[in-house]
Amino acid sequence: MSDRSPRNRAPQRRPDKVRQVAYRVIRQVNGEDGYANLTLNKALRDQRVGGRDAAFCTELVHGTLRWQGTYDAFLARSVSRPLADLDPELLDLLRLGAHQLLRMRVDSYAAVNEMVTLTRSEVGQSRSGLVNAVLRKISQRNLDQWIATVAPKPEEDLLGYLAIAKAHPRWVIEAFADALGERASAPALPAESVEQAVEDLLDADNEPPKVTLVARPGLSDVDELIEAGASRARWSPYAAVLQGGGDPGRIQAVATGRAGVQDEGSQLVATALAIAKVDGKDARWLDLCAGPGGKSALLAAIANQGEAVLTAVEPLEHRAQLVRSNLRAIPGDHQVLVGDGTKPTWPSGWYDRVLADVPCSGLGALRRRPEARWRRTPEDVDELRPLQEALLASAITSVRPGGVVAYVTCSPHPGETREVVEAVLASRPDAVLEDARELFPGVPSLGDGPDVQLWPHVHGTDAMYLALIRRS
Numbered sequence: 028m029s030d031r032s033p034r035n036r037a038p039q040r041r042p043d044k045v046r047q048v049a050y051r052v053i054r055q056v057n058g059e060d061g062y063a064n065l066t067l068n069k070a071l072r073d074q075r076v077g078g079r080d081a082a083f084c085t086e087l088v089h090g091t092l093r094w095q096g097t098y099d100a101f102l103a104r105s106v107s108r109p110l111a112d113l114d115p116e117l118l119d120l121l122r123l124g125a126h127q128l129l130r131m132r133v134d135s136y137a138a139v140n141e142m143v144t145l146t147r148s149e150v151g152q153s154r155s156g157l158v159n160a161v162l163r164k165i166s167q168r169n170l171d172q173w174i175a176t177v178a179p180k181p182e183e184d185l186l187g188y189l190a191i192a193k194a195h196p197r198w199v200i201e202a203f204a205d206a207l208g209e210r211a212s213a214p215a216l217p218a219e220s221v222e223q224a225v226e227d228l229l230d231a232d233n234e235p236p237k238v239t240l241v242a243r244p245g246l247s248d249v250d251e252l253i254e255a256g257a258s259r260a261r262w263s264p265y266a267a268v269l270q271g272g273g274d275p276g277r278i279q280a281v282a283t284g285r286a287g288v289q290d291e292g293s294q295l296v297a298t299a300l301a302i303a304k305v306d307g308k309d310a311r312w313l314d315l316c317a318g319p320g321g322k323s324a325l326l327a328a329i330a331n332q333g334e335a336v337l338t339a340v341e342p343l344e345h346r347a348q349l350v351r352s353n354l355r356a357i358p359g360d361h362q363v364l365v366g367d368g369t370k371p372t373w374p375s376g377w378y379d380r381v382l383a384d385v386p387c388s389g390l391g392a393l394r395r396r397p398e399a400r401w402r403r404t405p406e407d408v409d410e411l412r413p414l415q416e417a418l419l420a421s422a423i424t425s426v427r428p429g430g431v432v433a434y435v436t437c438s439p440h441p442g443e444t445r446e447v448v449e450a451v452l453a454s455r456p457d458a459v460l461e462d463a464r465e466l467f468p469g470v471p472s473l474g475d476g477p478d479v480q481l482w483p484h485v486h487g488t489d490a491m492y493l494a495l496i497r498r499s
């Protein structure tokens with residue numbers, strides 16, 4: 028455990044190891060497009076940082092990355108040149124310092140000194156003066172005071188205010204507001220309620236999610252996970268929550284693949300496809316966009332309860348390998364095909380149920396990936412659109428008349444959800460959108476249908492979207 032106590036305030040010659048690890052992880056994420064979770068876990072392992080130090084390091088990394096757009100707005104007021112002209116290393120050091128000063132209970136004096144020492148060791152003595160001066164300026168106001176200084180007034184520009192106060196890019200907030208506004212149940216919610224919902228959603232995005240487990244049916248059950256210390260989740264019959272966190276791999280059912288880690292929303296959409304009514308033959312299920320295979324594993328386990336067999340398709344070999352590994356514990360003749368879901372190698376109408384969990388912006392899972400919100404752009408949404416439409420069209424062609432397709436995204440952006448479904452169905456007279464709400468038994472606040480949008484602030488799940496389409 029490194030010593031961060033007030034008595035240790037004197038400038039240190041050696042940088043604090045935990046802050047150094049956090050800084051280097053942030054650098055890798057911002058400088059090399061790394062993923063925070065993977066990079067941090069590896070660094071904690073390699074540097075043998077554990078226990079309370081690991082928790083402190085995680086907060087430094089996740090918090091700094093999650094709030095970096097907000098801190099940049101404060102830093103822009105505190106540095107005499109444009110932030111774009113600062114070395115990226117220096118900018119990350121300042122962001123890391125700002126996070127300790129504004130959102131962690133680190134003593135200001137200690138935070139500034141630790142960051143000066145770290146700057147000296149990471150980028151050289153000549154930069155430490157600037158870090159000292161800027162962080163002292165940052166420390167002169169608390170978070171609310173900085174927001175009041177820098178953000179527009181909420182009554183004049185609510186979205187501009189929320190972008191700073193809740194650390195989300197404005198275009199993302201606009202997309203959320205559109206999706207929430209569209210889904211206001213009849214009679215339409217007053218604008219004020221939509222605004223409150225947007226704010227609640229942004230707050231939910233800023234809280235790391237609890238670890239949710241899935242007990243794959245036939246192999247494990249929720250009672251086994253409860254015995255291992257989890258508690259029953261609200262709606263999915265397969266879900267249990269590790270309330271206190273901890274390593275799920277220590278649970279035997281998870282270690283052996285009989286259970287796994289999976290958001291309850293992901294479980295609910297996969298289960299919805301599995302329980303949709305299908306008359307007649309129900310033997311062939313297809314997961315058209317399978318990697319890494321979380322939903323494939325749940326679907327294959329449910330398929331085993333009847334007579335069905337799952338085929339999982341994934342174009343990227345390394346992701347197909349993850350699907351195989353997720354399916355390893357599931358008995359049966361389920362198979363993984365490496366291929367492009369838009370170019371089926373199977374006959375038209377071959378399948379009875381098809382999941383099209385298409386590549387998307389991931390704006391519904393921002394809780395899990397602290398860096399993601401700053402990396403995505405509106406162009407990503409536009410660029411993904413043709414692939415999403417092609418995959419949905421292919422899914423419809425792959426299902427037999429009377430069979431069902433679940434179009435799923437982990438994004439609530441209307442450009443990836445309803446607009447895609449509407450565009451594809453406009454040219455498919457052989458496909459009909461059905462009310463999917465009854466496939467989510469007991470789940471409240473599903474809106475007006477016929478499609479379903481889950482929300483972090485309402486359901487505590489990722490913002491999963493599902494449209495159920497039946498081929499006629």
Ligand SMILES: C[S@@+](CC[C@H](N)C(=O)[O-])C[C@H]1O[C@@H](n2cnc3c(N)ncnc32)[C@H](O)[C@@H]1O
Pocket residue numbers: 293315316317318319320321322323340341342343346366367368369384385386387418
């Ligand atoms: C949202 S992820 C699927 C998540 C998965 N269903 C799960 O629950 O683990 C989308 C997947 O689609 C894959 N993909 C991308 N292009 C594809 C294509 N043309 N055909 C099929 N899958 C594709 C991506 O590589 C990615 O693994």
